[in-house]
């Protein structure tokens with residue numbers, strides 16, 4: 329039987345397998361940090377203030393690289409041509425390698441630049457506003473390809489052998505997805521079997537949509553390594569592309585990211601030395617999830633670059649384009665979009681910088697919630713921002729950059745941006761999966777205390793004892809979630825931000841109480857209430873956005889940042905109230921029944 333906190337005994341086989349696998353790969357540490365305190369209804373602003381400032385030396389080191397990267401991108405790359413031709417020219421690959429862009433975080437001893445997580449995120453911001461294809465190439469290589477898992481889990485030998493090749497421009501990839509495995513790794517078919525002499529694994533299977541797979545010299549492949557006790561065990565293996573039995577079956581093409589070297593990769597009796605296991609046999613999903621914890625920050629960082637660029641284009645156009653007697657930016661409907669663009673760029677940057685600083689302060693920091701919330705909120709904001717910019721630019725937003733250029737107009741690539749960024753809310757954890765992941769983590773403290781009482785797999789006396797323990801705990805926890813206790817708001821803060829944070833604390837307590845009420849109402853069936861949980865997660869995300877933006881604006885101190893943070897706090901408060909209202913009155917159950925009818929053949 330699984331030691332999962334969640335009672336899976338009444339689930340279907342597929343559901344149980346998916347959930348038990350996810351549970352067994354979770355980080356078992358108790359949640360800590362600012363985001364966790366928001367879901368617990370006791371925001372610890374002391375964990376956020378003062379907003380972590382990048383050390384001067386680290387910033388200067390980053391600035392040198394960012395300056396070179398910017399210059400290279402502006403002078404030596406043509407993102408519209410890359411999009412049009414579906415190829416990244418060899419000179420661009422070579423130039424990026426010479427800059428060290430393939431080994432940004434790889435330590436100097438392995439030939440990399442050895443830059444911090446903050447500087448890596450800043451590089452993703454520069455890339456994200458320029459070229460989605462180059463961003464995806466470098467991000468898939470460094471955030472999920474070989475470097476990140478090897479930096480966390482690699483043996484000295486693996487690091488010495490592979491990292492210098494990665495840093496020098498050897499491209500790597502990460503292969504998890506299969507035909508039947510999207511968000512659910514329990515259905516994985518690719519299998520690695522240990523040889524009798526224990527020296528090798530033999531790998532068979534086929535991976536879908538492997539980014540960089542066409543160019544990679546090596547990839548991290550996730551494979552089943554089932555045992556009698558753990559039939560869904562997975563293992564992460566380093567596989568080199570030129571080994572016998574590794575074959576690129578086809579290149580995949582998409583709506584955007586036209587120059588992604590993404591493909592179907594087949595493995596037929598590929599022999600992999602046991603020394604190429606990452607971490608240990610059976611730890612594959614843990615490797616993937618831990619890698620993604622930090623890896624996930626790259627997408628919102630890239631969205632910061634995208635949002636900054638969209639904001640600049642939208643502001644410029646809104647000031648120049650005159651319709652109905654005035655600049656379109658003076659019409660209320662367009663002005664609101666400009667305000668949101670600027671606010672979302674600032675807010676996403678605040679989330680990414682805050683979480684990156686946590687990693688830089690402690691490589692083992694628990695950023696599960698912060699990184700996931702940044703991914704969820706930042707990629708949705710990126711999509712909203714591009715959509716708003718397209719609306720602001722009207723027909724010119726929908727027109728391709730090449731066509732605009734041909735007509736002698738400024739070739740703003742909004743159409744390309746829209747195609748390229750749509751995938752951000754799907755890969756590296758779709759919005760729906762991020763909602764589930766964050767909800768599971770946010771509920772963890774309650775599950776640890778209360779789940780045993782409701783677990784039908786346990787005996788009655790064990791359940792009663794658990795209920796008593798939980799009752800005692802909640803007898804003090806619950807009343808406190810009604811008390812106006814606010815910790816850690818620093819003195820000297822802008823008065824509007826003080827009230828923004830006070831509202832954050834009120835909403836955080838309401839969030840914790842509402843989660844508690846829902847647990848009491850739905851019991852073990854709460855996980856079925858995906859929309860309800862999703863809205864709780866969205867409230868938590870807004871609260872983190874409000875707090876991080878306020879803290880960063882306070883640290884920056886300029887009027888522009890303060891104005892943005894004040895707006896973000898007010899907007900966040902309204903959004904949270906709307907989300908709570910939706911959880912009270914939205915016709916979720918009716919919608920679910922309607923969908924069930926549709927799936928049953930109705931219309």
Ligand SMILES: Cc1cc2nc3c(=O)[nH]c(=O)nc-3n(C[C@H](O)[C@H](O)[C@H](O)COP(=O)(O)OP(=O)(O)OC[C@H]3O[C@@H](n4cnc5c(N)ncnc54)[C@H](O)[C@@H]3O)c2cc1C
Pocket residue numbers: 468501502503504505509510511512536537538539540582585588590751754755756757758759760761764858
């Ligand atoms: C351009 C591109 C690049 C990629 N690069 C890589 C790569 O390098 N390596 C790699 O391994 N994979 C890669 N992928 C795969 C990508 O990570 C998957 O597309 C993603 O995991 C989602 O899987 P799926 O598309 O099969 O969707 P599915 O898992 O089939 O999901 C379909 C829809 O159902 C939703 N859904 C699924 N389960 C649930 C649930 N329990 N509750 C609520 N909603 C649910 C999803 O959110 C989604 O909206 C790439 C994909 C693309 C398109």
